[in-house]
Amino acid sequence: MGLNVSGDVRSLARAWLAAEPDDDLRDELQSLIDGEDATLAERFAGRLTFGTAGLRAAVGAGPLRMNRLVVRQAAAGLIDYLLAMVPDARERGVVIGWDARRKSDAFALDTARVAAVRGVKAYLMPRVVPTPVLAWNITRLGCAAGVMVTASHNPPADNGYKVYLGSGAQVVPPHDVLIAGAIGRLDPTTVPVSEIDDPLIVRLRDDVIDAYVEWAPSVRLVHDAPPIRFAYTALHGVGGEVAVRVFDHAGVGEPIVVTAQHEPDGSFPTVSFPNPEEPGAMDLVVEAARAAGASIAIANDPDADRLGVAIPGCDGAWRLLRGDEIGWLLADHVLRFTSGSDRLMVSTLVSSSLVGKMAAAGGVAYAETFTGFKWIADAASKNPDKRLVFAYEQALGYLVTDRPLDKDGITAAVVMLEVASVAAREGKTIDDRLDDIAARFGRHVTAETSVRREPAEGVTAVDRLRANPPAEIAGRRVVEVVEYPEATLLRLWLEGVGGERVRLQVRPSGTEPKVKLYGEAVGEDPTPFLTALSTLL
Numbered sequence: 001m002g003l004n005v006s007g008d009v010r011s012l013a014r015a016w017l018a019a020e021p022d023d024d025l026r027d028e029l030q031s032l033i034d035g036e037d038a039t040l041a042e043r044f045a046g047r048l049t050f051g052t053a054g055l056r057a058a059v060g061a062g063p064l065r066m067n068r069l070v071v072r073q074a075a076a077g078l079i080d081y082l083l084a085m086v087p088d089a090r091e092r093g094v095v096i097g098w099d100a101r102r103k104s105d106a107f108a109l110d111t112a113r114v115a116a117v118r119g120v121k122a123y124l125m126p127r128v129v130p131t132p133v134l135a136w137n138i139t140r141l142g143c144a145a146g147v148m149v150t151a152s153h154n155p156p157a158d159n160g161y162k163v164y165l166g167s168g169a170q171v172v173p174p175h176d177v178l179i180a181g182a183i184g185r186l187d188p189t190t191v192p193v194s195e196i197d198d199p200l201i202v203r204l205r206d207d208v209i210d211a212y213v214e215w216a217p218s219v220r221l222v223h224d225a226p227p228i229r230f231a232y233t234a235l236h237g238v239g240g241e242v243a244v245r246v247f248d249h250a251g252v253g254e255p256i257v258v259t260a261q262h263e264p265d266g267s268f269p270t271v272s273f274p275n276p277e278e279p280g281a282m283d284l285v286v287e288a289a290r291a292a293g294a295s296i297a298i299a300n301d302p303d304a305d306r307l308g309v310a311i312p313g314c315d316g317a318w319r320l321l322r323g324d325e326i327g328w329l330l331a332d333h334v335l336r337f338t339s340g341s342d343r344l345m346v347s348t349l350v351s352s353s354l355v356g357k358m359a360a361a362g363g364v365a366y367a368e369t370f371t372g373f374k375w376i377a378d379a380a381s382k383n384p385d386k387r388l389v390f391a392y393e394q395a396l397g398y399l400v401t402d403r404p405l406d407k408d409g410i411t412a413a414v415v416m417l418e419v420a421s422v423a424a425r426e427g428k429t430i431d432d433r434l435d436d437i438a439a440r441f442g443r444h445v446t447a448e449t450s451v452r453r454e455p456a457e458g459v460t461a462v463d464r465l466r467a468n469p470p471a472e473i474a475g476r477r478v479v480e481v482v483e484y485p486e487a488t489l490l491r492l493w494l495e496g497v498g499g500e501r502v503r504l505q506v507r508p509s510g511t512e513p514k515v516k517l518y519g520e521a522v523g524e525d526p527t528p529f530l531t532a533l534s535t536l537l
Contacts, residue, residue, distance in 0.1 A: 077183030093121030097134030168404030169377030227253030239304025276308025458508030
């Protein structure tokens with residue numbers, strides 16, 4: 001922004017201090033004003049940009065943190081966009097949900113108050129809800145948009161703001177750019193809000209949650225598959241109560257619940273990073289499964305839109321399934337127990353190529369799209385003559401139905417438990433199922449790594465590699481280079497074994513200070529090639 005620390009920054013900070021509605025953040029900001037110039041400048045050197053995942057940052061004072069002023073600005077920009085672009089937005093309104101993180105309830109209420117003061121009806125969920133419940137109810141209620149206040153699986157200090165349009169899908173260009181532009185035209189310190197009891201703010205009842213619970217079992221494909229013994233953790237998130245009710249209603253079995261992680265707690269006391277992909281995050285549920293003699297352990301992330309799975313091996317040791325392995329198992333099950341020439345499966349560029357091969361073998365249409373579930377929804381909407389039966393991204397995001405057009409860790413868990421049940425009924429394990437898939441399509445091996453880079457550095461590093469790609473990597477010749485500029489992704493194909501090539505991909509993260517690298521090979525481990533590629537960044 002080019003602000004003068006001793007002048008412009010302090011003037012702006014005092015304006016924020018005067019407008020800040022929360023005492024704790026007023027105290028924090030006053031301390032910053034009284035403290036070092038450089039520390040204060042860091043908070044006011046820009047603003048959070050509405051992008052891939054809406055907004056997401058640590059809760060704190062200033063325009064580069066999540067707080068009520070930032071949320072009011074974002075809400076006002078969204079409402080202004082809806083009023084300009086959706087003719088009946090005032091009547092259809094916006095439905096708003098929130099999780100158990102710090103200030104989520106205040107952010108949700110402020111969103112409703114901003115909508116109401118602009119003449120738009122705002123529907124507030126009755127209490128904390130999983131993200132899939134919010135997304136599913138957007139189309140059920142016929143709303144013009146939805147907002148979920150959540151930081152998903154981010155660290156405990158964070159919070160976030162996720163926006164959906166009336167289709168129940170996250171925003172894609174040009175909508176995200178238009179919303180960001182509307183946000184940028186507003187002064188966060190002067191956004192008006194309605195009274196808390198404004199008649200345009202409608203507080204929904206529990207029937208919105210009950211309706212989802214009643215619907216969720218419809219994703220089952222093998223209704224006579226018997227219940228199995230499994231362990232479950234909500235990782236201190238908001239999915240526990242709803243998930244357990246869905247499991248019961250779906251008849252998949254009564255979970256062995258990790259009670260220490262079952263109730264919503266935004267401080268996440270037993271996990272430092274509440275992401276099922278992270279080492280140690282699923283330790284308690286794996287131990288519970290092992291102790292109870294269960295055949296599978298499952299976890300939702302804190303807003304329950306992702307699914308983690310762990311299984312015992314033949315040696316008794318448990319292991320976490322990679323996101324792609326879960327995707328293969330779900331895809332195989334869906335292909336086996338659905339039919340029709342109108343079926344469609346979708347996955348992302350950085351997910352395994354195996355699902356595309358499985359779809360082709362099953363005579364099912366397949367689309368590969370950019371990273372992020374908003375692009376999966378976009379691909380599905382661009383195939384209106386097709387029926388979406390499965391979609392996934394390797395970061396534990398799965399959709400096992402066509403509603404809503406977003407990942408859902410609860411309904412994915414129902415189908416995953418059915419996979420395990422059908423396998424057990426046939427005298428097989430989950431590992432046996434993976435072996436069956438490998439026997440048909442080759443043993444695909446995926447791997448990931450990352451290199452820490454600040455966002456601008458990451459983009460520059462990928463651009464540099466694109467401009468001058470290597471001729472070989474770890475002794476293997478690079479036979480093809482494919483650019484995906486819309487996704488800021490570079491795909492490198494190397495010579496492989498047995499007629500199969502090695503696929504390497506690199507892209508800067510959209511939400512973290514790192515460059516991500518992905519590898520896939522058939523019949524060999526792509527890790528050495530990823531390691532060599534990382535040294536070029």
